[in-house]
Amino acid sequence: MRVLLLGGTVDARQLADAFTAAGFEVVESVAGRTRQARGGAASRVGGFGGVDGLARYLRAARVTAVVDATHPFAAQITSNAAEACALTGIPLLRFNRPGWRTHPDASRWIWVADHGQAAVAAARMGGRVLLTVGRQSLLAYRELTDVVARVAEWQGDPVPAGWHVIESRGPFTLAGELDLLRRAQVAVLVSKNSGGAPTSAKLDAARELGLPVIMVDRPPTPDGVGEVSSTADAVAWLVDQH
Numbered sequence: 440m441r442v443l444l445l446g447g448t449v450d451a452r453q454l455a456d457a458f459t460a461a462g463f464e465v466v467e468s469v470a471g472r473t474r475q476a477r478g479g480a481a482s483r484v485g486g487f488g489g490v491d492g493l494a495r496y497l498r499a500a501r502v503t504a505v506v507d508a509t510h511p512f513a514a515q516i517t518s519n520a521a522e523a524c525a526l527t528g529i530p531l532l533r534f535n536r537p538g539w540r541t542h543p544d545a546s547r548w549i550w551v552a553d554h555g556q557a558a559v560a561a562a563r564m565g566g567r568v569l570l571t572v573g574r575q576s577l578l579a580y581r582e583l584t585d586v587v588a589r590v591a592e593w594q595g596d597p598v599p600a601g602w603h604v605i606e607s608r609g610p611f612t613l614a615g616e617l618d619l620l621r622r623a624q625v626a627v628l629v630s631k632n633s634g635g636a637p638t639s640a641k642l643d644a645a646r647e648l649g650l651p652v653i654m655v656d657r658p659p660t661p662d663g664v665g666e667v668s669s670t671a672d673a674v675a676w677l678v679d680q681h
């Protein structure tokens with residue numbers, strides 16, 4: 440009953456506690472790219488070495504089930520987990536927190552499939568853009584010149600001339616987001632469909648100020664992989680596998 444929990448998210452921390460309480464042995468794994476990930480309670484830090492490395496690890500560590508609770512946009516590890524579990528025959532579940540498709544304003548936003556499309560849409564609109572898309576995606580927006588980029592942890596990566604970077608980690612409040620959008624004179628907000636309450640205040644603030652929102656949709660869950668969005672459903676799935 441050894442569960443590999445692919446983490447790096449607040450969701451994974453909550454799942455780890457719930458799985459342990461339900462009697463499972465949990466190995467929580469993080470990529471270790473940020474200070475927060477390195478300092479957490481995870482029991483394994485760093486990559487596995489692609490699909491083959493992960494498959495080798497699953498066999499050697501006698502893992503009986505894998506729960507992928509990585510960030511909704513961590514597409515590479517999610518794809519690797521699907522392939523490695525298919526290779527080894529180990530059951531896999533994708534935990535994805537509810538997204539913002541059901542947000543009351545979702546029909547007013549401009550939905551795009553990836554960051555490239557978001558950059559094109561933002562360029563067309565003109566005016567100052569607030570990017571809240573994560574540090575690793577900023578390069579896709581390099582043609583934009585009037586940008587404020589907010590990231591949870593800045594690691595010194597170069598940005599185009601004229602960009603202003605704000606380092607700030609949620610949770611964010613409506614008052615704080617209104618203040619930022621007004622002070623920075625933002626004309627367009629770009630967001631990923633990450634979901635979750637701690638970072639959703641920006642969407643309410645954008646509505647209050649009548650600002651357009653460009654929303655990058657999530658990469659799809661790999662074919663054949665079951666998906667849940669609640670801790671209770673994830674525990675029930677694990678119990679079913681053992």
Ligand SMILES: NC(=O)c1ccc[n+]([C@@H]2O[C@H](COP(=O)([O-])OP(=O)(O)OC[C@H]3O[C@@H](n4cnc5c(N)ncnc54)[C@H](OP(=O)(O)O)[C@@H]3O)[C@@H](O)[C@H]2O)c1
Pocket residue numbers: 445446447448468469470471472484485486487488489490492493508509510512513514515516517519573575
């Ligand atoms: N993408 C985001 O917006 C975002 C936001 C918040 C937190 N995070 C967290 O930060 C981590 C990295 O995100 P990413 O978007 O760079 O991932 P990614 O592109 O999907 O994965 C890149 C590589 O990082 C390693 N990796 C990723 N997650 C891992 C985990 N939980 N345990 C061990 N190795 C892992 C794997 O290396 P190997 O191929 O060597 O195994 C993977 O191939 C993820 O764990 C994710 O949950 C991501």
